[in-house]
Amino acid sequence: MLKGIGLIYRKEMWTALRERRTLIFLFLFPLLVWPVFVVLPWFLIGGKERRAQAQPSKVALVSAYPELEKEFEASDKLQLVRLEDSVSAALQQRKAHCVVYVDSLASDSLVTYARILYDPIQTESRTAADKVELVLSQYERKIVIERLAQQGVPERMLEALSYRRQNAMGQNQMLGYFLGFIIGMFVVMGSMMGSMAVVIDSTAGEKERKTLELLLTAPIPRSSIMFGKYLAGVTFAFISPILTALGMSLAASFVVPVLVSSGGSVDLSGLISPGKILIILLVILLMAAFIAALQMTVAVRAHSNR
Amino acid sequence: MIREVVLRVEGLRKRFGDVQALDGIDFTCRRGELFGLLGPNGAGKTTTIRCICSIIKPDDGLIEVEGVSVASNPLMVLKKIGVVLEDGGLYERLTAEENMKLLAQLHGVEGSLIDERIDSICDTLGLGEYRKRQFKKLSKGNKQKVLLGQALVIDPPLLILDEPTVGLDVPTQKVIRDLLGKIKKERTILYSTHIMSEAEELCDRLAIIDHGRIVAQGTVNEICKKAGTKNLEQAFLKLVGRYA
Ligand SMILES: Nc1ncnc2c1ncn2[C@@H]1O[C@H](COP(=O)(O)OP(=O)(O)OP(=O)(O)O)[C@@H](O)[C@H]1O
Ligand SMILES: [Mg+2]
Numbered sequence: 001m002l003k004g005i006g007l008i009y010r011k012e013m014w015t016a017l018r019e020r021r022t023l024i025f026l027f028l029f030p031l032l033v034w035p036v037f038v039v040l041p042w043f044l045i046g047g048k049e050r051r052a053q054a055q056p057s058k059v060a061l062v063s064a065y066p067e068l069e070k071e072f073e074a075s076d077k078l079q080l081v082r083l084e085d086s087v088s089a090a091l092q093q094r095k096a097h098c099v100v101y102v103d104s105l106a107s108d109s110l111v112t113y114a115r116i117l118y119d120p121i122q123t124e125s126r127t128a129a130d131k132v133e134l135v136l137s138q139y140e141r142k143i144v145i146e147r148l149a150q151q152g153v154p155e156r157m158l159e160a161l162s163y164r165r166q167n168a169m170g171q172n173q174m175l176g177y178f179l180g181f182i183i184g185m186f187v188v189m190g191s192m193m194g195s196m197a198v199v200i201d202s203t204a205g206e207k208e209r210k211t212l213e214l215l216l217t218a219p220i221p222r223s224s225i226m227f228g229k230y231l232a233g234v235t236f237a238f239i240s241p242i243l244t245a246l247g248m249s250l251a252a253s254f255v256v257p258v259l260v261s262s263g264g265s266v267d268l269s270g271l272i273s274p275g276k277i278l279i280i281l282l283v284i285l286l287m288a289a290f291i292a293a294l295q296m297t298v299a300v301r302a303h304s305n306r
Numbered sequence: 307m308i309r310e311v312v313l314r315v316e317g318l319r320k321r322f323g324d325v326q327a328l329d330g331i332d333f334t335c336r337r338g339e340l341f342g343l344l345g346p347n348g349a350g351k352t353t354t355i356r357c358i359c360s361i362i363k364p365d366d367g368l369i370e371v372e373g374v375s376v377a378s379n380p381l382m383v384l385k386k387i388g389v390v391l392e393d394g395g396l397y398e399r400l401t402a403e404e405n406m407k408l409l410a411q412l413h414g415v416e417g418s419l420i421d422e423r424i425d426s427i428c429d430t431l432g433l434g435e436y437r438k439r440q441f442k443k444l445s446k447g448n449k450q451k452v453l454l455g456q457a458l459v460i461d462p463p464l465l466i467l468d469e470p471t472v473g474l475d476v477p478t479q480k481v482i483r484d485l486l487g488k489i490k491k492e493r494t495i496l497y498s499t500h501i502m503s504e505a506e507e508l509c510d511r512l513a514i515i516d517h518g519r520i521v522a523q524g525t526v527n528e529i530c531k532k533a534g535t536k537n538l539e540q541a542f543l544k545l546v547g548r549y550a
Contacts, residue, residue, distance in 0.1 A: 007411050011397070018399040210395040214456075217359045217391075218412035219384035 004220030008228025016198045016232065025197055026236065030190050030244035035251035038182060043254075048123045057128030060090060063102035065112070071139045077131045091119045097128035100136075183248040187241040187284065191291050194240020199233040199295040204302040226296075233292035234285075241284050309336040311370075312464055312494040313358070318367035320353055320518075327353040328364065329518035335464075340490040342505045342512030343498040346546055350518040351498040352392045355468050358496075359389050371464055385413060388457030392468035392498075395449075398442035402433060402452045405441055406459045413460040420459065427455040430485060447478035454482060458489075465495045471504065483508065502539040516546040 016022045060083035061072055072078050081096050090096040098118040114136060118129040145155050169177075206212035215225060311334050318331040328350045335341040343351045357364045358371075360380040369376040371383045396405040403424055410420045428437050431451040436444055441452065450470065457465055467486075471479045486495065486508055499505055505512055506526055513523040522529045522545050526538055533541035 004412070007408070011400075011408055015397055015399045209398065210391075210393060211397060213356070213359075213361050213391050214389070214394050214396070214409075215412075216361050217384055217387065217389050218409070219381045219414065220412060221381065 001221060001224055004218075004224035005228040005231065007220075008225050009231045012198065012202045012229055012232035013235065016201065016236070019197070019201070022197050022236075025193050026240055027243065029193065030240055031247040034186055034190070034244060035247040038186075038248065039251045039254055045123070049127065052124045052127035057097045057124065057131050058095070059128060059132055060096040060099045061102070062099065063114075064104045065102055068102060068139060071135060075131075075135050078128075078135060087117050091117070091122070091125060094122075094124070097122070097124045098132060100132055183245055183252070186244050186248055188287065188291075190241040190244030191237045191284070191288055192295070195233045195237035195288070195292050195295060198236045199229075199292060199299050200302075202229040202232060203296065203299040207302075230292060230296055233296060234288050237288035237292045237295075238285055241288070242281070245280075245284075309338060311335070312337050312339075312372055313341075313496060314368070314370040315354070315358070316368040318354060318357060318369065319365045320350075320357060320362070321365055327518055328357070328367075331367070331515070331518070331520055333513045333520060333523060335494050335496055337463075337494050338491055339510045340486065340495040340497060340508055342509035343496065343515060344500075344502075344505055344512055344542060345498075345515035349515040349546075351515055352468055353518075354515070355389070355391070355466055355496070355498065358466060359387060359391075360384065386463045387466060388413075388460040388462035388464075389466040390450075390453045390457050390468060390470050392472075394453060396441045396452060396456065399440060401438050401440055402444065402448070402455070403428075403437040405452060406456050409456045410459045413462075415460060423459045423461065424455070427458050430488075431455055431481065447474050450474055450478070450482070454485070463494060465489075465493050467495065467497045469498055469500065471499065471501065479504075502537075502542060506538045514542060514545050521545045 056077055056079040058081045059072065059078050060081050061069055062083060063069065069080070072080055083090055083096060083099060085093075085095070087099045090099060098116055101115045101117065103113045103115075116129050116132050116136075119125040141158070145158065148155065148157065206215065216222065218225075313335040315334070316332050318328050319326075320328040331350065331354055333341070343354065345351050353362070356362045357367075358369055358376065360376050360383065369383075371386050374382050374386070376383045397408070400408065406424050406427070407420055410423070415423070424437070428434055431454065433448065433451055433455065436448050436452075441449065444452065450473075454467070454470060457467070471482050474482070483504060486497070489495075490508070490510075497509070509526065511523070511525050512529065513520045514529065515521070522532055522541070524532070529545075530536065530538060530541045533544045535541040535544055
């Protein structure tokens with residue numbers, strides 16, 4: 001009985017591994033295709049943002065305040081351009097990354113109103129709006145300080161609270177998030193894809209290629225035949241997600257430095273202890289057993305026309 | 307001398323939906339006999355064979371191989387049978403040799419005995435240069451030879467062949483026919499075919515099946531005599547009642 005299971009198992013593994021399709025699903029997808037799919041967008045977005053930050057943003061200023069214009073010119077983060085078309089055309093054609101309107105008001109008013117028009121879909125436009133906001137707030141501060149000075153109030157009266165935002169998550173936590181969420185999803189998918197071809201080939205495939213009946217004339221219990229095939233399915237459903245996790249971890253060690261934008265390599269060793277790895281493997285094994293059983297249940301019902 | 311019964315089939319019945327595929331089949335094959343099953347398409351030959359190999363369960367009837375009943379001990383019976391099924395295949399990704407080896411192992415043949423048998427089978431069938439080729443890359447004739455080899459490698463007391471020469475060219479048919487002629491002395495062979503000349507040449511005894519019943523049984527001469535015809539083909543046409 002055990003020998004029968006072993007023979008069937010070996011046969012299924014052997015025939016599956018000779019199939020190019022199996023190898024693609026088992027190795028190429030987990031180790032290369034998925035990691036690249038996950039990593040690439042992060043890199044593209046991250047790269048675009050960094051470039052937008054580094055280069056001066058093109059800003060069209062529509063205002064009756066020459067001082068403000070001077071302020072914009074003085075900033076090395078901004079480059080003033082002229083608005084030739086409509087605002088939306090200028091933004092769409094990227095002639096300007098954002099457009100600033102400053103409304104002139106009655107001269108006795110203490111407040112000037114400005115509008116920053118930008119395109120939230122474009123990374124460059126978002127970055128430009130941020131930069132303009134910064135320049136405007138610095139300019140506002142300068143004016144307020146002047147006004148206060150005229151009233152005899154010292155500059156430090158302006159400051160009551162100082163605060164800033166800081167990323168409290170270290171790289172390892174970011175990595176944990178990445179591994180736990182994104183990889184978790186891919187591991188389940190990897191498991192399903194890894195065993196799918198083998199399970200279908202060894203059940204419906206045997207019927208289709210007319211090999212099943214001969215196999216059934218072997219003097220071993222049908223349950224052994226079933227079990228041997230099932231174990232082959234479990235093996236693939238188990239190995240594939242492990243390879244996926246490996247591929248994704250590798251990908252994560254590239255992505256996470258970009259996410260927390262601090263460069264350098266990521267230290268995986270502290271994050272995953274041998275004990276945890278054992279638990280993870282056990283969970284993957286249980287999942288593999290479940291997924292293979294599910295697939296087998298469906299696949300044996302296919303093509304049962306004889 | 308009456309030889310020992312190897313295969314006994316009694317009152318075999320099988321129904322598929324509203325088709326009564328087998329309607330009480332009785333026959334016996336004795337040791338060293340090549341027993342032919344003849345019958346028109348849909349007569350029930352394949353169904354009989356699938357019941358003997360416990361691929362399907364008959365509704366009624368008895369099947370015994372060397373005194374062991376299929377119903378009560380199917381695995382023991384299967385150990386005694388090598389079979390070439392109608393329209394059957396083998397594993398495409400495995401080589402001719404690996405396929406034969408797998409079937410031998412599944413039937414409990416062990417060690418160097420497997421290789422010895424494969425060597426001699428490849429020799430007899432002229433498979434030499436093809437034995438390391440993947441099954442799917444073989445020609446139809448060579449595939450059929452490997453299928454036959456797979457049944458022979460088990461070295462079973464009972465060999466069952468369901469139309470083993472169908473769709474093959476004349477030389478390949480002859481190779482298989484010659485082989486059967488050669489090995490039939492040592493084995494019991496149950497063999498289904500449509501080719502009358504083949505049956506006439508090879509079969510020690512045969513049964514003509516129609517509509518799931520046996521309409522005649524015996525040696526070629528006995529059947530011709532019963533039908534009152536000169537040759538088997540005429541007897542066949544007369545017995546199954548389908549003159550052109
Ligand atoms: N799985 C099945 N389901 C339904 N009907 C079946 C099934 N297998 C066989 N039959 C029917 O049973 C009858 C006997 O079929 P069988 O295949 O045994 O004939 P055969 O003598 O082998 O014919 P052939 O010479 O064409 O191979 C036919 O009418 C066939 O349609
Ligand atoms: Mg048939």
